[in-house]
Amino acid sequence: MRDRIAVTIEDGVADIRLDRPDKMNALDHAMFDALIEAAALVRDTTGVRAAVLSGEGRAFCAGLDFGSFAAMQSGGDRSLSDLVTRTHGIANRPQYAAWCWRELPIPVICAVHGVAYGGGLQVALGADLRFATADAKLSIMEIKWGLVPDVAGTQLLRHLCRDDVVRDLTYTGRVVTGAEGLALGLVTRIEADPRAAALAAARDVAAKNPAAIRAAKRLLNAATVVGPAEGLMMESVEQQAILGSPNQVEAIAANMEKRAPRFVD
Known part of the structure; x- marks a missing residue:
């Protein structure tokens, strides 16, 4: 993960932070x-029961770094052009950067502040829940660049918002606030400090029967x-299992003894 993402794990909660604040x-x-x-690390670490995904600095994620890709392509790297090849199961690599959170067997809560634009919003949509500030700015922005949402956005959005809302956001690329996102279905909760609230919620989930939580996510995904x-x-x-x-x-x-449970992973 080098200089892009930081992961710490404590008390059954993985704290995953996008760590490229200068961009x-x-x-x-x-x-x-x-x-x-990062998703693979969390998946393969015994004892992790919930995860929080957030961004360092002024924003969760501003979307695609067009400058970086343009520089790579001008240098002869056309790897972004081959999107049809399935590199990660049912997905290509950019799609899987969002879809991996849906496939992770534990709940993932995304904390959104600042902006979540384009692919950045689609990564957030891959999480089970999204906590955002009221003034966060969200956009399915690809149409601004003459493109369609392709970081798994069409498959994630259709289960969160009404069909006409999905089309509105996709066709116009308009920017909505976190507060409007809550009304539309993009956001789960409005929080003054989304990361702190997400970590608290993740700790609460981590204190539940991990077998039941994982089974619930499998059922809800299906x-x-x-x-x-x-x-x-x-x-x-x-349930029978x-x-x-x-x-x-x-x-x-x-519950009967009014004490904290001691679950085994």
Whole structure:
């Protein structure tokens, strides 16, 4: 992850920070790689039960670093041009920088301040929840540059906002505030300090039965793509596996005894 992203893990919570403040955490090749590497690190670290994604400096992420890509292409690097090749499962590399948070088995909360433009907003949309300041500025900005949203945005937006709202934001590229984003479905909560609130919420999630939390994320991810019959069966299978398990028994005992639970990953 080099000089792009910093990750610290404490008490079951991964604190992931985009760390390119001089460029407002803009997305270049190295940032795409770092986002994917950070998700893999969290996925492979035992005991992590929730994650917070935020940006250092004045903004969460200003979107694509066009200057960086232009310099690379003028030097003969055309790697950005091949978007059709699937490099990460169902996605290409830029798409997976957003989609990896949806695939991560634990809940991810994104804290948004300043701006989240273009690909930066789409990375935030990959998280389970988004906490933002009321005055944060959000935009699906690709149309400004004559492009379509392609950092998994079309697949993430359609489950968050009404169809006409998605089209409005995509066709116009208009900038909305965090407060308007809450009304539209882009934002989960308005917070004066989104990162602090996200860390507090992540610690709360990390204190729950990790097996149930992971099962819930699998079910909720699947609910957007499977039919009712398959979804109901998945719900029953997940619940049957949890019922009577050591962590579920511990959840009951902790509640009855009015103490903090001691779960095992």
